[in-house]
Amino acid sequence: MPSDPGSELNSPSTADDVPADAAASRTTRLDVVCVGNALVDVLASATDELLTELDLVKGTMALVDHVRAAAIYDRMGATTEASGGSAANTAAGVAALGGRAAFLGRVADDGLGRAFTHDIRSIGVAFDPTPTPAVPGEVVSGHCLVLVTEDAERTMATHLGVASEFGAVDLHDGHLASTQVIYLEGYLWEQPTAKVAMRDAIEVAHRNDASVALTVSDPFCVQHHRAEFLELLDSDLELLFANEEEAMMLFGTSSFDAAVDAVAETGVLAVLTRGAHGSVVVTASGPVEVPAAPVGQVVDTTGAGDLFAAGFLYGITNGLRPEDAARLGGVCAAEVISHVGARPRGDLRALAVEAGLFG
Amino acid sequence: MPSDPGSELNSPSTADDVPADAAASRTTRLDVVCVGNALVDVLASATDELLTELDLVKGTMALVDHVRAAAIYDRMGATTEASGGSAANTAAGVAALGGRAAFLGRVADDGLGRAFTHDIRSIGVAFDPTPTPAVPGEVVSGHCLVLVTEDAERTMATHLGVASEFGAVDLHDGHLASTQVIYLEGYLWEQPTAKVAMRDAIEVAHRNDASVALTVSDPFCVQHHRAEFLELLDSDLELLFANEEEAMMLFGTSSFDAAVDAVAETGVLAVLTRGAHGSVVVTASGPVEVPAAPVGQVVDTTGAGDLFAAGFLYGITNGLRPEDAARLGGVCAAEVISHVGARPRGDLRALAVEAGLFG
Numbered sequence: 001m002p003s004d005p006g007s008e009l010n011s012p013s014t015a016d017d018v019p020a021d022a023a024a025s026r027t028t029r030l031d032v033v034c035v036g037n038a039l040v041d042v043l044a045s046a047t048d049e050l051l052t053e054l055d056l057v058k059g060t061m062a063l064v065d066h067v068r069a070a071a072i073y074d075r076m077g078a079t080t081e082a083s084g085g086s087a088a089n090t091a092a093g094v095a096a097l098g099g100r101a102a103f104l105g106r107v108a109d110d111g112l113g114r115a116f117t118h119d120i121r122s123i124g125v126a127f128d129p130t131p132t133p134a135v136p137g138e139v140v141s142g143h144c145l146v147l148v149t150e151d152a153e154r155t156m157a158t159h160l161g162v163a164s165e166f167g168a169v170d171l172h173d174g175h176l177a178s179t180q181v182i183y184l185e186g187y188l189w190e191q192p193t194a195k196v197a198m199r200d201a202i203e204v205a206h207r208n209d210a211s212v213a214l215t216v217s218d219p220f221c222v223q224h225h226r227a228e229f230l231e232l233l234d235s236d237l238e239l240l241f242a243n244e245e246e247a248m249m250l251f252g253t254s255s256f257d258a259a260v261d262a263v264a265e266t267g268v269l270a271v272l273t274r275g276a277h278g279s280v281v282v283t284a285s286g287p288v289e290v291p292a293a294p295v296g297q298v299v300d301t302t303g304a305g306d307l308f309a310a311g312f313l314y315g316i317t318n319g320l321r322p323e324d325a326a327r328l329g330g331v332c333a334a335e336v337i338s339h340v341g342a343r344p345r346g347d348l349r350a351l352a353v354e355a356g357l358f359g
Numbered sequence: 360m361p362s363d364p365g366s367e368l369n370s371p372s373t374a375d376d377v378p379a380d381a382a383a384s385r386t387t388r389l390d391v392v393c394v395g396n397a398l399v400d401v402l403a404s405a406t407d408e409l410l411t412e413l414d415l416v417k418g419t420m421a422l423v424d425h426v427r428a429a430a431i432y433d434r435m436g437a438t439t440e441a442s443g444g445s446a447a448n449t450a451a452g453v454a455a456l457g458g459r460a461a462f463l464g465r466v467a468d469d470g471l472g473r474a475f476t477h478d479i480r481s482i483g484v485a486f487d488p489t490p491t492p493a494v495p496g497e498v499v500s501g502h503c504l505v506l507v508t509e510d511a512e513r514t515m516a517t518h519l520g521v522a523s524e525f526g527a528v529d530l531h532d533g534h535l536a537s538t539q540v541i542y543l544e545g546y547l548w549e550q551p552t553a554k555v556a557m558r559d560a561i562e563v564a565h566r567n568d569a570s571v572a573l574t575v576s577d578p579f580c581v582q583h584h585r586a587e588f589l590e591l592l593d594s595d596l597e598l599l600f601a602n603e604e605e606a607m608m609l610f611g612t613s614s615f616d617a618a619v620d621a622v623a624e625t626g627v628l629a630v631l632t633r634g635a636h637g638s639v640v641v642t643a644s645g646p647v648e649v650p651a652a653p654v655g656q657v658v659d660t661t662g663a664g665d666l667f668a669a670g671f672l673y674g675i676t677n678g679l680r681p682e683d684a685a686r687l688g689g690v691c692a693a694e695v696i697s698h699v700g701a702r703p704r705g706d707l708r709a710l711a712v713e714a715g716l717f718g
Contacts, residue, residue: 078441078479080439080440080441112470118435123436179649
């Protein structure tokens with residue numbers, strides 16, 4: 001692990017600074033390996049009354065088993081399906097910026113799993129799963145039932161399906177051994193076998209001089225796994241992503257400023273996002289505030305955090321200073337919230353150039 | 360068959376005019392049974408270059424086998440999936456207006472088939488298929504690969520899958536015997552077993568005093584089955600749907616006016632649609648021009664004809680005069696082209712009331 005949390009990630013940006021060998025190895029190395037739940041989003045319009053009947057709390061995400069998932073699906077209106085999953089969205093964003101990304105996650109050999117695999121590969125992300133044999137209705141690929149109410153709020157019920165069995169067999173040592181960063185989704189800590197596999201992944205990554213990044217994913221993940229996340233910060237992470245609320249919960253502070261101070265003490269490079277208020281990058285030399293990128297109309301905030309992480313990860317593995325990487329994160333987040341869906345539609349690379357971040 | 364093509368369809372609109380028995384039977388009777396290919400749309404963005412490489416002609420629909428479908432899908436970008444199918448969209452529209460609709464079509468026991476079944480039922484359409492056992496990659500539910508270029512044009516490759524095996528076993532005599540209208544998709548004439556089944560369906564419908572409606576679906580269908588469509592007009596149909604181009608091809612005329620004259624001679628109630636120029640309803644008492652409904656921004660014209668048919672069919676089975684039914688068709692078409700997707704999103708019933716068509 002580097003003593004300066006920024007040094008390994010924030011590598012020199014011009015080829016002149018890099019020995020020929022290192023430059024060659026850089027060109028074949030992946031920028032980021034993202035690890036998380038492979039999920040297909042299944043979206044439908046819904047009324048507040050339906051949410052109440054289904055015992056769902058508006059604006060939240062609940063994990064549900066296959067019986068409850070089937071019961072909710074039965075009551076949902078006509079659906080649209082599109083690949084999602086937090087870390088998978090981030091991998092898609094890195095690839096859309098022109099980066100080299102891979103994804104690790106578990107799918108079943110069913111329609112959802114094949115669509116997920118097609119979609120993430122189609123954007124240029126390396127993904128080589130060993131699908132679990134499917135049993136219709138019981139052993140299925142993970143999916144997130146998204147109920148969209150008229151106020152544009154999203155209420156989610158996620159049935160992890162085979163994603164919940166993510167384990168050592170799903171780690172791809174080839175990818176883990178040849179990446180600059182591995183990026184882990186906090187949601188995985190909900191799953192015992194995945195948690196063990198993450199330990200292995202961290203070890204392989206560090207053995208191969210990769211940095212380890214964690215997003216704490218959701219306030220409920222922080223609530224469930226606070227001690228483990230703090231322990232990871234203490235000894236295993238080079239990079240942390242959290243939003244304002246999550247950061248305050250993680251460090252048990254009552255103000256955002258106190259959370260910034262607490263994360264600074266860990267010495268880990270951290271990016272704390274604040275929605276429309278931009279982000280704060282906490283480096284070894286102190287916190288830097290980065291304003292949010294301008295956005296016309298906010299249509300759907302799904303994927304904002306995932307795409308912010310994509311921009312930051314691509315930036316930092318491609319020669320940007322952390323504060324500029326955070327600006328790129330903001331540009332990517334602004335794109336994804338300007339349309340429905342959690343994956344980029346516009347040309348992220350062109351937006352990055354437009355923002356003066358790449359020539 | 361009624362001698363006046365409009366008389367059976369355009370039934371009295373007030374309960375006072377109807378004997379008590381008939382009124383009771385009307386409340387349990389279906390308005391429309393729609394018969395067609397059960398298809399799920401699989402959409403992705405594409406470039407003109409990709410269309411050329413894939414040997415697809417921009418703006419057209421091609422039928423493809425499973426090998427070619429797989430090859431096209433492999434080259435497509437990240438996809439979104441949503442239920443479609445021409446007659447199925449019409450059934451969804453009738454139900455969205457508050458009508459009683461059923462759909463007949465063949466699906467496989469796979470993810471696409473289950474999604475199709477869920478979606479059409481969720482809007483209130485009766486659909487009770489006997490799914491064909493699926494073989495991944497080979498025996499699959501029908502789907503339409505839709506490549507959307509930047510100019511918003513759609514280029515489609517349809518793999519009918521098991522929909523191509525639609526046959527007598529898929530007819531639901533209960534539905535066919537208790538509906539006011541059966542509505543048949545011209546696309547079905549491409550398939551030998553479906554063609555035979557359509558003969559049976561027409562017989563069952565007529566035996567039970569239902570009217571038979573046909574949409575010729577597509578210029579290529581008219582090209583392939585012109586003689587058969589003319590024969591149907593001669594002896595089996597009470598209602599015909601065609602757009603301007605299809606009508607001119609069907610009657611072999613070089614002007615639209617001549618096509619109107621030709622259809623008038625058949626004595627069959629006909630609705631000829633002209634896009635932004637509205638429609639012409641050809642009744643026993645002559646043609647009536649009906650202007651198109653106003654629409655803000657045309658976002659996606661997919662489903663315009665299907666939803667026009669839905670409005671017309673609902674109108675005519677619920678007491679509207681043919682010209683008012685055509686106005687309702689225009690209102691429904693305007694709604695579906697104002698957003699992406701081939702099924703209604705807004706409250707069609709409210710739009711019909713707003714247009715003064717229902718109290």
